[in-house]
Amino acid sequence: MRRNIIEISDSGAVSVPTNVQMKDFEIANLLGVMVPTVKGVIKRLLKSRVGVDCSGGIVSGNSIIPEYFGLEVVIAVAFQVDNYQANLFRKYVMRKLTQTNALPIYIRLNDVRDSIYN
DSSP: OOSOSOEEOTTOOEEOOSSOOBOHHHHHHHHTOOHHHHHHHHHHHHHTTOOOOEEEEEEETTEEEEEEEOHHHHHHHHTTOOSHHHHHHHHHHHHHHTOTTOOOOOOOOHHHHHHHHO
């Protein structure tokens, strides 16, 4: 079994590796939803041209279907579904984001500003 997937223990403890790479069925298993639900959320993300962190892919006609998804996609899916496992994961994410001892997050906006005005 690969060690770069997120896991939620029976006690509710969330374990997130540094380099998340999960397939759609692994995300579905983590969040306790059906695979078509995960695929639907990912499809909406891809259509909206939101940056989807993925690696590898399968060529299907004129498009490439990503094979592995990163933490950003797992978080996006978790915020789109409503059940116990997704709620545990959302709480974990929010706790990490609001930690008082967390390091600041710097976001570079130059690329965004350049693409908007050019």
